[in-house]
Amino acid sequence: MGQAAREDFAAFAVARTGHLYRSACLLTAGDTHLAEDLVQETLGRIYLRWSRVSRVENPAGYAQTVLTRTFLAHRRRFSSSERASDSFPDLAAAGSDPSLRLTLLDALARLPAKDRAVVVLRYWEDRSIHETADALHVSSAAVRTRCVRALARLRDLLGEDLAEYARP
Template identity: 60%
Template sequence: MDHTSTSETTAPRPVDFLEFAAACGGRLFRTAYLLTGGDAYLAEDLVQEALSRMYVRWRRLSRLENPAGYAQVVLANTFVSYRRRRSSSERVVHEFPEIVVHDGDPTLRLTLLQALRELSPQDRAVLVLRFWEDRSVEETAAALQLSSSAVRSRSHRALGRMRVLLGDGFATQAIH
């Protein structure tokens, strides 16, 4: 019995997965950060969970036309399922962690994150995917397993809620 070849029984080293994770990790983290309303620790956990789900099926997923897009879908689904089970022992804090931000007005960013946090998880996911990730209604619906009309109505309702939370003068202030 010849034992020289073990490639059939040993899983290949996923070099391409490591490269994939390194290439899209930052974007996944930014999306998760917005989905969680600014909770960097939970965002890291969600990205790790999403990437681990992909790692298990990487042999098949690596053949997809757009694995990075699929990773965004997995991340959104991971976020929604996390919010559903919310039986985590972690406690929510009301302070932002020290994070270096190099773009825009930090006060504006914190105000927007606070307003996003006030929305329901599903509404927040719709707004982040539609407007931050610049996805179409159909792409957002597919990612969140909703109908297109549900995405449109949730977008409308969530944007209205954001306007109430931010106040009428905010749009004028944000432009200047």
């Protein structure tokens, strides 16, 4: 890879890392350490294929797809329910509602990995059903089914009156 391509990739990585990290945090239900690992692995995979990736129509969308697939592959490899204890929690950002954040992350954590991935892609990433299906290598019907199932589970966990969680 030439110097210009390395600089192009570095600019892409700087621009997309924050967004990839936020998506990874949602996919991992708040496990910031795993989210960092997933972003690093995603960027590493993209770097190896940068000559091809830089020519695609939407490299940012491609990166999100790689992140989601990396997360699902990680879940398959380490499918035990064992979770590391975080005795030193990260500090909340100023102006945020920590109890709301913890409630939502806990609800996301209770979803199966594929349902969580569908919720993050559809509602956090604002992808269409077709784009989500392509990213996850499933049919559009499977995405719709998982959305219905995941949202019903979230309603069960959070209660029917979701308005209390919405910000004005």
